[in-house]
Amino acid sequence: MKASVAALCALFGVLAASLAFGQTQRALLIGINTYQPAGTSAEHPAGCVYGRCEMGSFQNLDGSVNDAQAMADLLTSPKFGFPANNVVLLTDPNPPHPRPGVVILPASDTTHDGILATMQKYLVDVPQKGDTVVFYDASHGSLRVNSKGNKLTVLVSGQYVHADSTLVPSDAYKGGYDVRDREMAKIFNAALDKGIHLTVIFDSCHSGGISRGIGPKYRERELAFDPRDIDETPDTTAAPTLRTDNPALVFSAAQQGQTAKEMPTADSATEPHGAFTAALLEALQVLPADAPASLVYERVKAVLEGSNVPDQEPDLDAPAARRAAPLFGGAAGKSSKVRAAALGMGDDGSVSLDIGRVSGLGAGSEFTSMVPNSARQKIVLRVTSLDGLARSSAQIVSPAGAKVGAGDVFELSKWVPADNPPLRIWLWPSSLTEEQILAAAAQVQGAGAALVSDPAEEQWTHVISWDGTNWTLQKAGDSATVNLGATLTAGAIRKNLSAGAKLWVNLPPSSELAAKLKPADSNSAVQFANNLGAANYALTGVVTATGPAYAWYHKSELAAGPLAPNAPPHSPGCSATSQYPVRTDWVPIGSADAIDPASAKLNNYASLLAKVNGWLQLANSPADASPDEFYSLALIPSSGNSPLPADQAARQGDQLKMALMSSDRIIDKRWVYVLDIDCHGRGSVLYPRDYSENQFPNDADNGRQFFLPGAPVLRIGPPYGVDTLVLLSTEQPLADPYVLNFEGVASRGTRGVASPLEKLLNQTSGGTRGFSGEVPTNWSIGLMTVHSVPNTAAN
Template sequence: DIRDKELAVYFNQLLDKGVLLTVILDSCHSGSIGRGNENFLNDPPKARYIEAADYDVKDAVEPRRPEERGALIMSAAQDFEFAKEHTDENRIAHGAFTSALLKALQQLTPDAAANDIYNSLTAIMKYYGKTQEPVLAGVDARKKGTLFALPKGAVKNRFMVASSRLEAKGVELQGGYAFGLAEGVRLAHDADTLQIIEMRGANKSLAKVVAGSKEKIVPGTLFEVVSWASSKAPALKVYMPKAVPGNQLQDFVKTYQSVKAAKPLSWVTDIAKANPDKIYYLENGVWNYNDKKEGKKELTGGLTAAAFQKSLGTANSAFVNMPPPTALYDQVVQSFKNYNNIEVVSNANEAQYTLIGALNDKNKLAYALVKSQVTLQDTTESLPARTDYIEFNNDASANDIAATLSESAFKIAKIRDWLMLSSPKGQNKFPFKLSFQGYSSGKLLATDRVKVGDTLSLFIEEDLSEGGWKSNYSKRYIYVFSIDSKGTMNLLFPSAASGNTENRFPVTDNNNVAEKRVQLADFIVSLPAGADNYFLLSSEQAINNLSIFDQEGVLTRGPKPEETGGHNPLEDVLYTGSKTRSQVIITPVTWGIHKHILRTFE
């Protein structure tokens, strides 16, 4: 027997020499290979098949974790599990992990990312009936790179889901609600196309074969999502003002620019941050304006320089909403059709977001989606106030703008689905919730208001209002992530490098008595100000692709005083849905979600 920390020393010696290290281990209790700390979050260690030693080998040495220094470590099981054996179709005995890895490598290209290999072999192992959970540990770059860190060409990020097993009704997939999958989603691999017909939890679904041959589909085949279905929650509704010809729009812009230059008042560039005295907009071919005191009025004479200046009167501030040109309107509507959880509406009062055109600080025309109404039912107070403004230069730029805006709308729709998602009905068999306390004071937060720059400690604690923990309940994997007011999603626990190692809750003693409260992480409250949502997702089955809990925001953060770096998350995931519209999402009972809102201020 050899300890993890002893192996870590040898691994670190290789890394010190610049070796691109990949470690693959098919052995019992291998989930913490290379780690220096003890496993304090999982079940008490199970007996190994060796004689018990009567001496204590514990020491104070804590080597740095190799996976945090660039090593990629792939192992057969969690550090509390046994690695099972398996006999393949040729009656050759392997470790189940080794057999699944070989199958995955046979089915994937040499340029396959380590993440894809891992997802494929995990699905194959589930098909084999093995309950062990393999572990992939390493920094994000290694997980996205090839298995042995060999160079590869630029590879487009694709959302891939592995097949698990064949059933009478179709193909079981290793992906569920937490991956953004839903009834109606279509996936393809070569000539085979699947459509999801049943959701089976956070990490499983069933698909029927709509093209190709079911019998030829083997476990571990990676299918790419090719068509998204809409959410069971109501679609995100976007209002698109009627378009105008490009030359007419240019005339409007020139008039606006000339009046701006001549009239010294506060010209609003971001309507989401201001409440101007007058707002000008084109409606059914007629220019109107809303006066803060007198209400809606028609701009007599249209948007001419003379009529515009006269209507301003004594206003101290004004905003002009420019309509979209025909080329942009057509491209945006077409792009939205690729996302069935987004609906274009003709009535502005029905929409959560509106396409807004404005002159930015550089006096250039730019477009954004801006939140147009707030309702408690939709929980939109936690949605981004707007997306980034994208400059419109000419008709040739319409396609790129449409692609950016539709992707932003898709992200908002996914966030909205999370905000509206309810835990499974019936008895909650994971009675735990999130709690926060000041890092320095050690005191529980007395309010939901926190200040930018505060350091908080994050805990999971037993929820006695839900009946508390029972000894016959099953432990779960937990995932804690946040969504801020600009739509950025960040994973707080577990770390992406550690994966699901040491992720089984609650922490219990030998009698399965749970610890009442366990600290998960410390973090600094950062911009933006607004409502930040924190989610605790629990699942009896591990979610292996932790990158699904990261998403770039739809509104770019400004750099913090100490940094100018940005996020680099995958963007393909985390909305729920099907084409059936319902306020209630029916969910299985093997997972649950708890939400907590903190309101950040500067």
């Protein structure tokens, strides 16, 4: 954990008891943007000098009100069916476009007392036994010192003291108190005692840690801790998640010590949202309403990682039975189809659907009604535009003159993929010539400092960077920079670098090198980002003993800062937690003559990264919406019969066999392919090894778990890190399974005419974009990750 303070996220997550749909559904949704009204200043009580009391002003948020309104739109959609008059919005400021019928409370109720009174009324007093109630909050979270507590710690005057989690109300800038977790837990337990089925989602968090990396700063939903001591012993009442009756599920937006972040907007037309809420909306929108909570979690986690959000990983804490149930309780469904519900029909015949741009659907996708109309005809709709996170417009394809009513439910029957976002790369300012870069590197070597040649694998304390005008020196964990001048000298380095420092010199690309690092064309899966915040990878430099070198470095890893001392063992360039490589190999450029071959190698590395990105994006397509109707992939140690647990690393020398398994009997046959993407980003087909039979279930293998016949035994060895195994199943065989290989696509000939699915897969492995044809929905793709470690790793 790259943080200087241990802190608990104030997003208590999702506290959900088992429920059956059909009872009255209610929701209380809070979103607070305004923490420092214009024309006011922060007020601090006398004697308060640390933490929050050092703040001159409270930072406002951008996306919290949008989040609360979007959740209201989703819950009141036909898919989830919450009555609008049972959905209450409490926001500051008021929501810009609330759905008609939704109850809007005054912004003045977002104070400490107002929030608690509103929670008591709408979570406990109004609902009846058996009702389903959703409580959602998007706001700042924080901590308050509690010297007698036993939960978290926060650094005060050089010493760690215990602290409790809090929700920050809108009147905190006046010096008032936050809403404490104990105050909220009391209300939650009162609702559960009454027999109310309660779901609570918090997209707010606090971590007292300092961002130690370099690069863009995400707006974090946290405020500094309140140093005023609560001085209360721990609460002996069972937490909602530990109740023996009405047990709870906790779905947290981030791990302890991480912060919940707002997504940077790409342009002025983009609506700001919290990163977690945007991912949750996407998952709930694409997946069936009765999808298992575990599947919702996996999708949210994948979307957050694919969106390049640094240091934010959701956490699902629940017993196995609750993970298998829907997020809001009830029985998990089995349908593999993406569903959409009609919101209404316009005068021009257009139909508004409750599915939008985050679904992965493109214009031209078609939906077919689940239930025939009065003439026993099924209605077919074609999507014409994606109008927002949870909105799209469609036209009736057939039958002519058909009518669609609000609440009519449709299933995806033809999928036209949305143009997946490319891999975005970014270059530091490239205003220096190669001669100037080499001269700067020589000065660094002459300074006599301890140099870090691989910042992804070595501890560094200071970094030198080029801002386009001057060289700057920055200490890890400190936002302040020291100006070293337009020309870097050994003397300036020695003068400003403290004793014992470990120096990383982040050389920018020269103007000559930057000119050769260009995407092939507009359809390339690699494109430039407008800024570092929008990038997936940045071209990063170092000074080694032999001169400058460059590599593509994952932006989130840059933001996270130096490698933690207790980081899990892994091979250089590999991540121990992410499916994306931390960096590519370093490419040396010791002279101007090396620019051409070096740029070719760097362009190739970017293409390889784009292919990894493409497969991970494809796995979040509608084709991956439900793995329950076909087998999933399992790795079973050769000495046993049980799959390797998801939280257990595979160790050096372990031998694993690939198997297919399912909780239900599978009847429909599909062709099966397995692709391995190793932690260095290389993709290769593991199964089938030739063009032999790979259709399952077959006459011999009709059980719920069986080994893949003819599959190789996987022996764990380097590189160590996170590998991704892709299970692809199709109703029609691929003419050339080796289209899945990253490196063999262009040179290997094809066998027959490629199907639309093969064209899509070929594009993904070929590093291009822009496929516009329709793709059948009779296939699926699923991912599993394997964390491998050397024998030297601790158990």
